[in-house]
Amino acid sequence: xxxxxxxxxxxxxxxxxxxxxxxxxxxxxxxxxxxxxxxxxxxxxxxxxxxxxxxxxxxxxxxxxxxxxxxxxxxxxxxxxxxxxxxxxxxxxxxxxxxxxxxxxxxxxxxxxxxxxxxxxxxxxxxxxxxxxxxxxxxxxxxxxxxxxxxxxxxxxxxxxxxxxxxxxxxxxxxxxxxxxxxxxxxxxxxxxxxxxxxxxxxxxxxxxxxxxxxxxxxxxxxxxxxxxxxxxxxxxxxxxxxxxxxxxxxxxxxxxxxxxxxxxxxxxxxxxxxxxxxxxxxxxxxxxxxxxxxxxxxxxxxxxxxxxxxxxxxxxxxxxxxxxxxxxxxxxxxxxxxxxxxxxxxxxxxxxxxxxxxxxxxxxxxxxxxxxxxxxxxxxxxxxxxxxxxx
Numbered sequence: 415x416x417x418x419x420x421x422x423x424x425x426x427x428x429x430x431x432x433x434x435x436x437x438x439x440x441x442x443x444x445x446x447x448x449x450x451x452x453x454x455x456x457x458x459x460x461x462x463x464x465x466x467x468x469x470x471x472x473x474x475x476x477x478x479x480x481x482x483x484x485x486x487x488x489x490x491x492x493x494x495x496x497x498x499x500x501x502x503x504x505x506x507x508x509x510x511x512x513x514x515x516x517x518x519x520x521x522x523x524x525x526x527x528x529x530x531x532x533x534x535x536x537x538x539x540x541x542x543x544x545x546x547x548x549x550x551x552x553x554x555x556x557x558x559x560x561x562x563x564x565x566x567x568x569x570x571x572x573x574x575x576x577x578x579x580x581x582x583x584x585x586x587x588x589x590x591x592x593x594x595x596x597x598x599x600x601x602x603x604x605x606x607x608x609x610x611x612x613x614x615x616x617x618x619x620x621x622x623x624x625x626x627x628x629x630x631x632x633x634x635x636x637x638x639x640x641x642x643x644x645x646x647x648x649x650x651x652x653x654x655x656x657x658x659x660x661x662x663x664x665x666x667x668x669x670x671x672x673x674x675x676x677x678x679x680x681x682x683x684x685x686x687x688x689x690x691x692x693x694x695x696x697x698x699x700x701x702x703x704x705x706x707x708x709x710x711x712x713x714x715x716x717x718x719x720x721x722x723x724x725x726x727x728x729x730x731x732x733x734x735x736x737x738x739x740x741x742x743x744x745x746x747x748x749x750x751x752x753x754x755x756x757x758x759x760x761x762x763x764x765x766x767x768x769x770x771x772x773x774x775x776x777x778x779x780x781x782x783x784x785x786x787x788x789x790x791x792x793x794x795x796x797x798x799x800x801x802x803x804x805x806x
Contacts (some may be wrong), residue, residue: 416746417441418538421557421566423545423586425452427795429572430528434804437535444566445532446543446559453525454581455574455593458512459792464521465735466500467493467796470513475786476794477658479599481757484783484794487766490799493793512639532674548590552588552751555773564570568806570766570775574603575752577779583746587756587780597757599782603749604658607649608666608740617645624701628652629669635659638672639787643704643785647740654787658753665739670708671699676730688719692729706720708732724779755782765805766798775802 422429422437430718445452468475471493473485497515500507505527506518511710517523532539544560547571557564573586588598610618621643628641630652642650656666671679683695695718696705704766709715712732714725721729746752756776766781768774777798785791802806 415563415565416444417565419566420444420568420570421446421555421564422572423548423557423590424572424574424777424778425449425539425794426572426574426781427456428799429570430532430715431796431799432570432572432777432806433537434528434531434535435800436806437532437537437581439804441538441806442531442632443535444564445501445537446537446545446557446564447541448537448544448584450541451583452529452539452541455578456583457521459521460516460763462521463515463516463519464524465510465513465514465789465792466507466524467496468513468786468798469497469509469515470792471494471785471790475790477563477604477753477784478758478782479759480655481780483761483763484797486763487797487801488793490764490779491797495800496593496793496796499527499531502522504702504720507782512788512791536694537765545586548593550594550774552804553773559577568773568775569696570777570802571780572777573734573780575755576746577603577749577752579746583752584641586774591756591760591768591776591780594768594774596760596768596770596776599687599754599757601704601752603743603746604784605654605750605787606648606657606743606745606748608653608657608660609647609742609744610738611741614738615647618647619645621704621707624668624704625650626700626704627672629672631667631669632660632664641668641670644730644742648738654750658784658786660740662742663739665737668736668738668799670704670749671733674699676734680721680726681732683718684721686715690718691715692718692721696729708736750787751784752779753784755780755784758782764801764804769803774805775806 420440420443422445482747555569612674622645639651681778705764712728764784778795
């Protein structure tokens with residue numbers, strides 16, 4: 415039977431980071447994954463360029479049953495630490511928007527970097543490995559794989575969540591957590607497009623493909639980013655962001671003119687361009703097809719000069735406070751991450767070790783810590799993986 419100090423289940427962002435850090439500390443490390451290649455979600459991230467971190471990372475950008483859990487890891491391994499690793503490997507990068515850092519080239523560079531870091535410290539990567547069982551035996555862990563048993567002093571579960579099953583997501587981490595008596599908070603798709611019921615979809619179908627800069631709000635939570643109508647409902651960065659907060663039965667509110675003070679704009683129009691049609695006036699600020707949709711929905715027509723106070727208020731409401739109620743989401747099939755996971759109440763926030771099972775660790779997406787869109791979830795992977803790597 416093979417024996418190692420550390421066995422890591424999952425060759426994704428968190429798992430490979432953990433392996434490199436643990437190996438650097440002199441631990442013998444094996445990384446196991448059922449896939450045929452490491453870092454599959456890294457490869458498709460950021461449109462193939464990998465949005466590998468966000469320079470504005472702070473705990474407030476993460477959702478969890480315990481919002482304070484992520485503080486320790488995020489403070490101990492920060493975005494600039496990972497950027498230093500990127501620069502060490504000569505990977506060119508740029509800031510896109512809102513602190514989001516992307517590779518200039520392919521996301522494969524990040525995967526190659528992590529594999530190189532693991533190889534340099536002697537960590538072994540074994541792909542195509544099915545985890546058949548995990549047992550605790552005399553203070554150590556026996557992992558039965560498709561190629562035989564492995565005995566490890568510590569096991570780090572970095573197998574991710576349920577998002578994007580076509581990339582190999584299985585929910586294995588949750589099953590292992592529950593097997594060892596740890597709690598798992600409710601899991602649901604996050605950073606995911608929202609869908610409409612058939613009646614509303616029929617009305618918005620002509621708008622499919624139209625993108626607008628907008629502020630999307632659900633309750634007190636709001637995001638200003640791109641907003642996109644799709645053939646199923648709504649998408650775009652602002653919708654993906656709000657999807658982590660939205661729940662079935664709730665409405666969302668959208669301001670399609672975030673830079674315009676509507677009352678001042680309409681007053682100027684009435685004074686200087688009163689003969690313009692309402693649709694023409696709105697089309698100067700928004701795509702015409704969408705302007706027609708808004709005007710029709712508000713029940714307004716005719717010239718700007720002929721608008722009554724009631725008409726103006728109706729138009730304002732549809733432009734700056736458009737309210738709609740999605741019926742659901744596209745689910746784990748397209749969700750970028752999983753909300754919820756292994757309960758943080760059962761983990762040590764400094765080491766990621768299970769409080770009741772010495773030597774068992776959970777990191778990355780498997781844990782009930784979910785970041786905003788824009789590199790935050792990768793930073794959580796690096797930070798949690800680094801912390802576990804320092805502890806095993």
